[in-house]
Every structure is written in C-alpha cells, then in structure tokens.
Amino acid sequence: MKKSVLVVEDQSSQRKLMVDALQRAGYATFQAGDIQQATQIMHQHKLDVVVADMHLPSGDGSDVIREVRKLPASTTAVVAVSIDLAILNQNITSLFPADAYLSKPFHPRELLKIVEELVGVSL
Template sequence: MTPTILVIDDEQDNRDLVTWNLGRAGYRVRQAGSGRAALREVTAHPIDAVLLDIRLPDMDGLDLCRQLRANPETRDLPIMIVSAYADCDSLAAGYEAGADDYLTKPYLRGELLPRVLRLLRTAPVLAPVGAVSAAVRAVNRLP
C-alpha cells in the first residue's frame, strides 16, 4: 500500500513543492496550512507520516506535535519537523515535543526523500519504544 504523507506548512508554495517531490516518488500526499486543518486531516484520513513546520498561523507546530503525541489515535504517527529554525534550542524543542526527525530549511535537494523513507521504515520499530516512554513519563508523574 502506498504511504500517505501529511504536509503541514503555512506557506502554500512550500506545501506544493514538497507535495510535488513526494508525489513524483510515488507517495500520496495530503496538505494542511494550519494546525486545526492538520488535526482534521489526521482524524478524517489514514495518514502514515507527518511533515510539520513549526510556524503555523493558528498554533505552534511544537504544540501540534505534542497534541498528536498525546492522542492515542495519533501518538505513533512518524513526525518530521521541517523548519527554517536551525538553532540548537529549536532542534531540542522539536525532539522534546515528540518529533522523530528534524530537517532544516533550506535542505539539500536529495535530502527530503531519503529522510521520509527512513522515517517510514523506522516507525514500526519505534512505536513500541514510544509507548514505553509514555508509560515511564506517566509513572514519573505519580505522587
């Protein structure tokens, strides 16, 4: 079955470029220009991976990442942040929010597709690890 990738970016041109590249590689692609639209997409359509910008018009992409991780229906979705924020604090914040990968814009032309393929290949392996990590965090919050 062909994987479906959800591309979430506030810039239509960025979404279209990524969609074109992923489509040429054989992926199905859905787009969202805001956090709310992204949440509608993941509940209405089967999504295999998410490419997420940090800057969105209605919510922070990191908050959206946290929401996806907190929801039992979407917590195992592979998430790659694709952002122009290239500083160490932004990268750390992305991983702390639950991203599986972080790609900085502008990226090399040949960089996106191999990273998406790796994201999809490692997702089934990482899902149980994520569940264990969530359980450990929950236990650590107990009084």
C-alpha cells in the same frame, strides 16, 4: 498500499514543493496550511508520516506533534521542519519530540530520504 504523508506548511510555495516531490516518489499526500486543517486530516485519514513546519500562524508546530501523539494507537512518524535551528534543538528535548528534523532550506531529496527511512521502504 501507498504510504501516506501529511505536509503542514503555511507557505504555499514550500508546501507545493514538498507535496510535489512526495507525489512523484509515489506517496499519497495530504496538505494543510494550519493546525486546524492538519488536525481534521489526522482524524480522517491513517497517516504514516506528518511533515510539520514549526512556525505556523495558527500556533506552534509542536501543537501538530502533540495532536499526532494523541491519536489512538498512532504509529505516525513526525518530521519537524524549521528555518530556526534553535527551535529544532529545543524541540528535541520537549515533551513531544519529533522522529526526525529537517532544517530549511533543504532539497526535496533530503525530505524524501527522511520519509523513506521513517516508513521503512524505498519507493
């Protein structure tokens, strides 16, 4: 069974870059441009990983992490993505820390490496 990844990114070009790389690597992907879309997808599908931008127009990326952590019996891993290292450093000590952190700009291979480590498989 394919592992599934949700990409939450408001910038459509960035979102497409991440989704394309994940799909080429064999992952089932979902995508959302805001927290409301992401929350809907989280409640409709079993996800292995959520990749969440920390700067979203509809709220803070930590809201996405909080939603993931509220899911019943969730084993979903979270990758926090930001261009702002201070946000990533602050998130490390928050109540809802991510499982991995990725600073923009990054090469899609970096994202794939992190996702593979989190799901425990190499596709």
